[in-house]
Amino acid sequence: MDRVTFTLNGVKHSVGNEVSSTTTLLDYIRKVAELRGTKYMCKEAGCGACIVSYSRPSDDAAFGRHIVQGVNACMVSITSCQDWEISTIEHIGNRLQGYHPLQVTLARDNGTQCGYCSPGWVMAMYSLLSTRPRTIFEIENDLSSNICRCTGYRPILDAFKKFGSDAPINSLIDIEDLKLCDKIIHKKKCPDNNKKDLNEDWYVITKEEVSSKVIHLKLHDDRIWYRVEMVNDIFNIFMEEGTDSYMLINGNTGKGVVNILEYPRLLIDISNVWELQGHYIDQNLVIGAGTTLTKVMQIFQDVSEDEYFAYLRVLSEHLELVAHIPVRNIGTVAGNLMVKHRYPEFQSDIFLLLSTVGAELTILHGPGLTEIVPMEHFLQFDMTGKVILNILFPPLNNQYKLWTHKIMPRAQNAHAYVNCGFLYKLESTTNKVLECRIAYGGLSPFFTRALLTESHIVGKSLFLNETLQEVLSVLDEELDGAVVPMPPNPSVQYRKQVALALFYKGLLALAPQNLVSPHYVTGAIKEHATRPLSSGQQEFDTDPKVYPLNKPIPKLEGIIQCAGEAKYTEDIPTLPGEVYACFVLTTVPRGRIVNIDPSRALERPGVIAFYSAKDIPGVNSFIPVVTKYRKLIRENEELLCDGDVKYFNQPLGIVVAETEILAELAATLVHVTYTDVKEPVIDIKVAKRDMSRNIFFVNIPATKVSPDIHQIISGEITIYTQYHFSMETLCCVSRPTEEGIKTYASTQWIDAVQDMTSRALKIDAGRIDVSVRRLGGAYGIKISRNTQQAVACNLVVYKLNRPCRFIQSLRTNMRAVGKRLPCSVDFEAGVNKEGVIQFINFVLYSDNGYIYNENLSDLGKDVYYNCYDQAPWNYTCFNTLTDTASNTWCRAPGTLENIISAEMVMEQIAYELGLDPLQVRLANLDRAKHNAIQEMTDTIMVKSNYKERRKHVDNFNEENRWKKRGFRFTLMKWSPYGTFYYEVNLSVFHQDGSVIISHGGVEMGQGINTKAIQICAYYFGIPVDMIQVKRNDTVTTPNGFTTAGSLTSQNIGIGVQKCCEELLRRLAPIRARLGNPTWVELIRAAFDADLSLQTHGLLNASDEENIDVYGVTLAEVEIDVLTGEHEIIRVDLIEDTGRSLNPVIDVGQVEGAFIMGLGYWTCERMVYDPQTGEVLSDHTWEYHVPQARDIPQDFRVYFRKGSFSTPRALGAKVVGEPATCMAVSVPLALREAITSARTDSGIPSTVWYEIDGPYSVENIYLNCATIKEQFKFY
């Protein structure tokens, strides 16, 4: 039997019938080769964590050399890797052979926090540089393949820009030092390399050259795999095997668009069929349909030098917005078109572009049997047993004008909400339309061309106001009914209106510029296209006298994180006899389970067991018992549904199988019947009106009501949810031990996992050991929510007495698990002429999901009035129930909802009274308590050059109709909350005086370990590299509370101080006896004197240091009124961090928190089916966190000078969460821009309007209230 051979990190490997069709390169690297440095999250090419470098012969011909590129290992079937040379993070640098400069620089520049994304970033960058040198700008632009949820991108970009070909001389790294691809790249002599003739790029295959090598495999899951090199072989295989169930495999990235759990029976790898690749010009430009998008872009750039193909430059620019480089490196044109063919709702940019320019497809029915199919017939064309051979691009002379655009939820790497392409053939002198094509995507699965409008426009002079209005009316009518709901995409209203606006925008861009009035001219500009290179500044003081406290040192685990050597939960090697578990989810929102039938799942070979609630020996709950330190939790939550369904996709059972993918597949085969199914209430705005759903929490009455009432202002503020998006999803690996169970869990709270395993399995806590080394991001989701999955994992271990690995897929994570609490506020305020609140009734409803359990409302009790005078606030808070998953803590829980609501109130007062919002804020400021805020505001005023920029923004808005700017200050007082209990142990080794610390905190990117080491080094006067922090384990640090609330670093720091102080006390007599010993001498002498070199510190309620944090932010933004897109021009942010323990780590926390808040306010949009409550935005294709080109163009962070908190906190303040609240400056700045557009539409700025949820492109566009009659050239 054949085998597929490839090299991995220089070592030859081969695979055959032992692998399945679903075994990816990622699976192979991690599970077979046990190279766990490569990480993963989404398994759909949406996060970049799994990027590796590869080279393959099929890329050689096009590039003329052995090219190394990046690829998402999660996309590639291992059986596609014939002749590939693959490099992983371990290969490019490691502790044995030395680290790679990219790894070192990323770590040194604080480009890593939790570190889970870091290997992916390094490999993406390594691959970019291996392909060719890049400028700084290109580096920033080309990294859209990767997500980092922790850092906010700025430090990653700063680190990598040092490798730009145009980087300043002092940061330039010698290219030789990069050792790029030296292990795998070897330039081949390609006969075509220097030839200029375009036709010669078409690779003509001779029989002798290829001799049609076919690889044939029968895979482990009974799939048949062929790898062919000639088109005829495809048809031969079709003849032999049939076409009832088959798939051609090119890049295999189509599964990133539509998930594949199970492949068809017959799989034919055509990625090496040379007849499907390359290009030539034969009147038309003919491009092989199997050409990758990367190569197509290169062909477009080359061929566009020919005047008849100059239009290809426009297509190439558009292709920059299709997916990202690693997907484009293997994804092909044909693959894209066929995904569109099978799923017409897919907003394919390729289909759109080909439709716009009138391209045609050559389709092969069989050997030599071709048919030319125009794009307009393609979707209806029966493609069974057929192959797209090539694409014909027509020559277009300069009478043709082309414009395309794509509206996405963020700047890069997202599918289109709406995309469009307009092609006009114009009579040169009169601008009369001779021909035209008006193509749209994203409006409906089948509406692709506005044919009526096209025929109407022909013969008209294009750039006249009258023509425009007339054609817009025709288009408006044509789109009526044609645009259909496509959830989770934006509303019909938005997509239809924006389609009209895009038509206008395209004409503004194509019109002779002397014809367009200056007032409208910026309407032609694409919002993101003008974005400059981003930059950042960070200003803080440090005091060398107290070093290593307050010293800006990079995170100490940074380098092992960037090298893939840092271990996370799922990096534990495969254990003998290991099984995989997966939740089965309910498929009704509310109702009763009548019967669960797992037989179809259990029939599948490799499926081992199914468990439901009745299999739990103890309590059916994953919530630990309430204690003094756990007062924020209230009651049990079901581990598995007990029969009464609470929400759509509640876990009801566990399937166990031999592989992860089989467990996932089997979970879909469990048949469940329900009765008494009810429609859910999922919206807090609806639920809060039903008093039976509201649980009164607190009323804090006003202490002073003043009579100077000039106006009563009332409103409703509603903000929705946010998914945590930790790059490491919830996962757990457990195994049986002599006495019970050992659990490695991705948890912020090991004690809860131990407690709940003990309660659910009815075994003593002491028999269960729980351990965590570090987390790949958490932001709250791993406080209580991971416990459900960890206890389920332990149930499997208990039942089967076998190790179990439970990795929750991103989709299950997003569907089954609660998120940030949505909240809705009703308020009524009486204000005086200056906007000072005289009284305010403020009622906040917090959406807890189906159960009121995790008490977030407590966290808002000290911040609902923010930094303003608390006296007039009559505050009431309800916990509201909706039929959704139990919501949970998410970065700045409770505080964020309250603080931003107070900021919204200030804003509304300012608008309705026509006052300056900053003055309203300062007039309400409680100066007696929070005067620091005035000082910090003054600092930002100066640093930001506020007054001049304010004028500039006002002038800009006067002068421009279609671009608007906004400029907003927001203020913040943030109060930490919590009572915590942690153990800290410190041991010194007698041999050399080296120190280890184990503590009850969890490292998740916040730098808790680095800070603990700095404190210890300070007390002992020893270098930081003599100190190590070990994993958190219930054996060494039992009974600990969760790592949360920003306070844990501070508390562990206090615990380390206690340990150090205790040891120093013990050592004092010996030190005195020895005079001035070195540390090593002192320790050895103490050991000889039988002194214990181990100390212990307990942190408890008596150590609480809850110190207010202040912040002031100023954001400047710009919106595109015609699309709803925005850019953040600049943010100035000052935070009072006290005397930071480590300013560079804290800058990272502030920037990362701000960008997470930014996502919440702009592009992160959870969408539910209103009828069922099903989560529709359950993966990276539909849920968009900010990426590198969504952050402020210019981001300046300052720490307040001269601040010192308390000696116990060593002068520092907490940093992890507060800046999340400061991002509210962005929506408020956006609101100013929107308001300016509304004013131009005739709506006075004093008219308040509610915007619920994020300021998405849809919300921005619709609230600008533009009507098509306002679209004009002059």
Ligand SMILES: Cc1cc2nc3c(=O)[nH]c(=O)nc-3n(C[C@H](O)[C@H](O)[C@H](O)COP(=O)(O)OP(=O)(O)OC[C@H]3O[C@@H](n4cnc5c(N)ncnc54)[C@H](O)[C@@H]3O)c2cc1C
């Ligand atoms: C993260 C991500 C982001 C993306 N973003 C965008 C985007 O912004 N815009 C956009 O338009 N697209 C986007 N895509 C889609 C991407 O362009 C396609 O996945 C890719 O082009 C598919 O090519 P492939 O070679 O990988 O196809 P494969 O996955 O290998 O195949 C897909 C289908 O095509 C069929 N097929 C392949 N070749 C042929 C052929 N020659 N003849 C007949 N049938 C064939 C196969 O049978 C299969 O059914 C994105 C994809 C991902 C994963």
Ligand code: FES
């Ligand atoms: S796991 Fe491959 S890109 Fe996310």
Ligand code: FES
């Ligand atoms: S450091 Fe990037 S996701 Fe945590």
